[in-house]
Amino acid sequence: MRLLRKLGLAAAVCLLLVDVAAANTTVKWLHIEVNPAQVKIWEEVARSYEASHPGVTVEMQFLENEAYKAKLPTILQSKDRPNIIYSWAGGVLKAQIEAGVLDDITDQVKGYSDSITPAALAAFTSDGRVYGLPVALSQVGFVCNKELMAKAKVDPAAIKTWDDLLAAVKMLKAAGVTPIVVGGADKWPLHFYWTHLAVRIGGKPAFDAALRGENGGFAGETFQKSGELFKQLVDLQPFQNGFLGFKNPQAVGYFGDGKAAMTLAISSIYNLQRALAADKVGLSEDKICWFDFPVVPGGKGGQTDTLGGITGWLVTKGSPKEAVDFLKYFISKDVQTRLAAGNYIIPVVQGADAGLNNSFMKLIAANLAKSDYHQNFYDQSLGPSVGRVVNDVSAEIAGGSMSPQDAAKAIEAARKQGN
């Protein structure tokens, strides 16, 4: 009896202590989202989680995209690191897993993870272990301004091949319209051209072979040809004046202001251009058109192959269990549906895409659904050291300071140096 009472007392004390500990839990969540409307929803989600989980505080921190990438290695090795961080999966994630700075959350998300699109979850899985949860999918393609396209008598729906695109650029130029806007200072928006051409020319087999160093690796024919075709476009001078000095948000704003006919962008631009336009209104849904990246005749890539991102959240080493719990809450069907309803994301939780309510985002979701090969952005999937070289050489081809052949060789040299 006495023993029981002692045990009971001990249990009570333990419970009390646990409760005290729980009361002090802060989940630090580092994000890179620049669209205030979306951040506002996130804030609301965080606050509602706090309300239903007393004692847990979710603290949001923000870093700009490029600054975030640059600081990440240091952040992750700091003792005061955030618990939840943004990720594009791919080679960077792999390096982080190898370095042991992430928590293996496989057991914590067991069962729950079934609700997520398998391909998206696979991007955050390594050797059967889950290291993060995806939050959104995206596709890279040409977003266009209906009015400006009409002004130059270009039919976006008719742009199917690379030559069609070149012809469209010529017609737009002849009509006095800036054909394409791009944020060249950030380099990665330019790499979309080079990588998407490679996806169209060589498809998945070429990429996988290059990763293994076969067929000349990234110095091989496929990748030289993508540089050459990109050069064809560059030679038409399709971009806005001073494009190498434009940062991506500037370029997106420029498109939102209706100053250029097209931009090769991530599908999330649909909302972003509104937030970044000078008038904060941007182009409404009926003024925007979309066409998939044109095919290259004779190319081995399928017409439905997509290039894009699989973004998600990682939990850093030594984080409180509430971090994963919050993530599960954040990537629940309810919240995903809500974000989809605002057309901020193409959701990854099954069934949440029912929330999508405009034709643009529905089209992207449908594209992704029928894609057999979704290539993650090269600069992410190749890891920081090689991926950044892809960005570099794309910018150099665009600036005319490097030949397509040398560009392909530079990437292969970086792959060989490795990291």
Added chain:
Amino acid sequence: MARRIAIVSAMGVADETVPQAAIRGPSWDGRFTVLILFLPPALLLFTLFVVLPIGEAAWYSGFNWNGFGRPTNWIGFDNYRFVLETRAFWLALRNNGLIIAVSLAVQLPLALTLALMLAERFRGAVALRMLFFMPYILAEIATGLIFSFVYDGDYGLVASIWRTFGAEPPHLLASTDTAILAVLIVIVWKYFGFHMMLFIAALQSLDKSLIEAARIDGATRSQALRHVVIPLLYPTIRLSMFFAIVGSLQLFDVVMPLTRGGPADSSNTMVSFLYNNGISRMRVGYGSAIGVILFVICVTFAFTYQRWFMRDE
């Protein structure tokens, strides 16, 4: 270090704090006490904050390492070879050379000319001095941001000036031909005030009687300037040159907000090149190798300069 401590003891520290030593004069004994007392903290700090980080960088430069965990993949001197094989490295080195050249050939003469005009006392001299000194006080990052707006080809000041002449404005920071030029202008604008202040301070402490004597002997104003004032300023000029060159070698924070070293690496300096590779690209070993190369250049320069030009100071 040891020599300076010896001087301190000879000049009176020993006399006041260690009277016995003073009675016996600045003997080895006294100096030794000072050495024991003052050397260890300095040596400790120097080791901790100078020797160790440099040693660490040199150590990391031997690894192929992405900055996560501990480095394990030893590749010897390969990183140095990779650096030297990179075109962007030589571009960065060339840019550093350009910055030094412009600092010496444009910035310092400009600073000296202004100093000669503003060193005299006249109404508004102080205000003008402050005005010219202002850019130096401004944070580098802010300077960069301000000028990235000034240079903007669509909305910037440069663009509107261009438009008044009816020409299509250039995007200075977006062209491989003009980016480094645009950066150089900002550098001159930002730092000439600092050198001007150095020169003004030196001019004001000059012995006026020498100039007066020259004038009485019939020297014209420009002759007095050339044969008396400038030679008297030599020590300051040498110091100014030293600051200008070392500053140029280390230049980073003006470049980043303006161009981040682009387009196509055309405006990289050694340090921005280091940052772009070592940090952004997570090639810590490679970045360390660049750091070590830069360190060697700086140290070689500093010692050579000390030996050849600043022997007397």
